[in-house]
Amino acid sequence: MKPGDCALVAELCAARAGLNVDPEKTYLLESRLAPVARREGFGSIVDLVESLRARREERLVWAVVEAMAAGETSFFRDRLAFKQFSDEVLPVMARRREGRPIRIWSAGCGSGQEVYSLAINVAEKRGALSGAKVELFASDISERALEKAQSGLYTQFEVQRGLPIRQLVDHFEKVDEMWAISPNIRQMVRWRRVNLVADFSATGQFDVIFCRHVLSALVEPMRVKVLENLAGALAPDGFLFLSEGEIPDNGAKPLYAVAGRAGLYVRNPAARAAA
Numbered sequence: 001m002k003p004g005d006c007a008l009v010a011e012l013c014a015a016r017a018g019l020n021v022d023p024e025k026t027y028l029l030e031s032r033l034a035p036v037a038r039r040e041g042f043g044s045i046v047d048l049v050e051s052l053r054a055r056r057e058e059r060l061v062w063a064v065v066e067a068m069a070a071g072e073t074s075f076f077r078d079r080l081a082f083k084q085f086s087d088e089v090l091p092v093m094a095r096r097r098e099g100r101p102i103r104i105w106s107a108g109c110g111s112g113q114e115v116y117s118l119a120i121n122v123a124e125k126r127g128a129l130s131g132a133k134v135e136l137f138a139s140d141i142s143e144r145a146l147e148k149a150q151s152g153l154y155t156q157f158e159v160q161r162g163l164p165i166r167q168l169v170d171h172f173e174k175v176d177e178m179w180a181i182s183p184n185i186r187q188m189v190r191w192r193r194v195n196l197v198a199d200f201s202a203t204g205q206f207d208v209i210f211c212r213h214v215l216s217a218l219v220e221p222m223r224v225k226v227l228e229n230l231a232g233a234l235a236p237d238g239f240l241f242l243s244e245g246e247i248p249d250n251g252a253k254p255l256y257a258v259a260g261r262a263g264l265y266v267r268n269p270a271a272r273a274a275a
Contacts, residue, residue, distance in 0.1 A: 001026055001033075005049040009033070009064060012052070016065045017141055018197040018222025032067045039063075066142040071213060073110040074161035076117045078212065081241050084261060085208065086121040089239050093207050094132035096237060101133045105206040107196060107230065108214040109138035112149025112189075113158070116181055118210065119188045120171055137206070139194035150191055152181040196226045205235045212243040212263070231255055231267060240265040 006023035013019035021029070030045055037048040040060065052060060076082050093102045104122075106115035115138035122134045140146050159168055159179045172179045194200050196214065211230055215223045227247065231254035234240055240255065244262040247255070255265040 001030055001045055001049065005046065008049060008053060009068065012061055013065050013068050014219050014222075016061065017069060017195060018218040018226065019065065019069055020217060020219045021068050029068070032070065033064065036063050036067045066144060069141050069217070070145065071108075071110055071217060073113045073213075075113045075159070075163040077114065077162055078243070078263075079162070081210075081212065081263060082117055082121055084264060085118065085210075085241065086125055089208060089264075090122070090125055090134075091128060093239075094129040097132060097207070099132070101135045102208070103135050103204070103206045103235075104137065104208040105203075105210070105233070106136075106138040107194065107209055107211040109140050109145075109149060110142075111145050111158075112138065112152070113154075113162070114138075114210060114212070115149070115189050116152070116185060117162075119185045120167055122188070123171075123185060134188075136189045137192065137203075138189050139192045139203075141193065141195050143193060146191055146193060150186075152186040153178045154181070155179070196229060197222050200229060201232065203233060205238070206233055207235050207238045208241070209234055209238070210241045212241060212246070215242065215246045228254055234267055236267055238267070 003023065006026055006029055009029055010021040010023040013021045023029075033045045033048060037043075037045045040048065040063065042048040042051065048060075048064075051057070052064065090102070104118060106118060109115045115136060119136055122136070138149065140149070153175070155178060159172065168179070171182050171185050173182065174180075192203070194203065196211075197218075209230055211226075215226060218226060230240060239258075242263050242265060246263070247265070254268055256268040258264040258266060
């Protein structure tokens with residue numbers, strides 16, 4: 001790829017999804033875009049980029065953006081966050097809601113490991129929730145990632161990353177060379193394609209939001225915008241899980257860090273009062 005080709009891809013990714021794509025990382029761009037070029041019937045990545053430049057066909061643009069948005073994920077990634085969710089946040093919300101559903105959203109769920117980890121936590125904690133109903137939602141910008149997530153099928157390598165053997169035995173079954181998550185866990189989750197830099201107010205408010213390893217992949221202005229969008233989607237007494245150190249310095253106004261809980265945020269009362 002030529003510098004101009006890389007720059008075009010980076011510009012499209014930033015404009016459509018706020019993605020921070022380094023045009024200098026030619027190898028990364030080529031490795032992500034080669035499968036797109038083959039799938040779309042182009043002879044090369046250069047032909048793919050030329051088509052983008054000439055026509056800007058939205059379907060093709062989004063195929064490129066989604067390919068560049070693909071990120072690394074694993075079951076129970078950053079295990080402390082899941083322990084805080086299971087042992088502290090979930091019981092607190094069960095008491096506060098008093099029979100009303102607890103709405104939990106995995107925003108930027110990728111291929112599903114995060115939201116299924118949350119679902120396993122909920123299933124295993126069910127006896128301590130006093131009958132509270134839990135609704136789990138998951139979203140991603142990538143249709144292909146959502147398709148994989150909804151299938152609930154994972155390779156041996158994928159289940160070995162972060163998933164304890166006990167939970168593998170309890171919640172998965174072997175299907176040929178793959179591992180399938182149990183129907184009970186899979187059916188707990190509702191799925192939707194959501195672009196976090198767009199208006200997603202129609203999704204309603206959530207009691208718990210996980211949006212980890214997402215902000216760091218965005219250009220700086222969009223980090224602040226997404227953070228404001230997430231704060232607006234968070235219930236007044238809800239909890240937001242981010243990756244540690246991921247919040248931008250100038251984007252914390254609508255949120256307040258929970259002392260002693262790295263990456264855990266609540267709505268900022270001062271910001272609510274000012275609004």
